[in-house]
Amino acid sequence: MKGRIIVQRKDGIVEFSGDFRPEMSVIAILEELNARTPLCDINGKEVPLVEYECSCRQGTCGACAMLINGIPRLACSTFFRDAGPVVKLAPLSKFPVISDLKVDRSAIPESVKTMKLWLNDDEAALAEEAMLKELESSAIDDALLKEGNIDD
DSSP: OEEEEEEEETTEEEEEEEEOOTTOBHHHHHHHHHHSSSOBOTTSOBOOOOOOOOSOSSSSSOTTEEEETTEEEETTSOBHHHHOSEEEEEOOTTSOEEETTEEOOTHHHHHHHHHTOSOOHHHHHHHHHHHHHHHHHHHHHHHHHHHTOSOO
16 A cells, blocks of 8 residues: 655654554564665655664554554554654653654653552552453353343
8 A cells, every 4th residue: 555654853844754564563564664775755865764763562652652644653553554644753742852753752751750659559459450340340240131130
């Protein structure tokens, strides 16, 4: 499927074209572009490789977060079929830009500490207990429904 990839860089915008499979993730497209030797823009001008970050490739770590068509998304779990045929990529706007699609996320760990975004041992035990009670209650309800003892 023919497509265009537009990447916002610190010094301007660069545009690429190619045949991309619908099931390709944005990360796979960036890898394919960077595998081109030399990497040339839509006008045939040689340009530097596109810089971005990626780690887990499973939608978990958030390293590949970027603006995809103006929406913050993970590039490893956003597919060409959903974003194309023109895909505009830009770095996240809330962080300082290092280069291309790479941003400085060093403020995140400090923010997590400041906001205390974790459960302490007591909270974790309470959360686990509540979850187990909910699962037990749900299992009992399911069993009663199967037996026809309660109405849905």
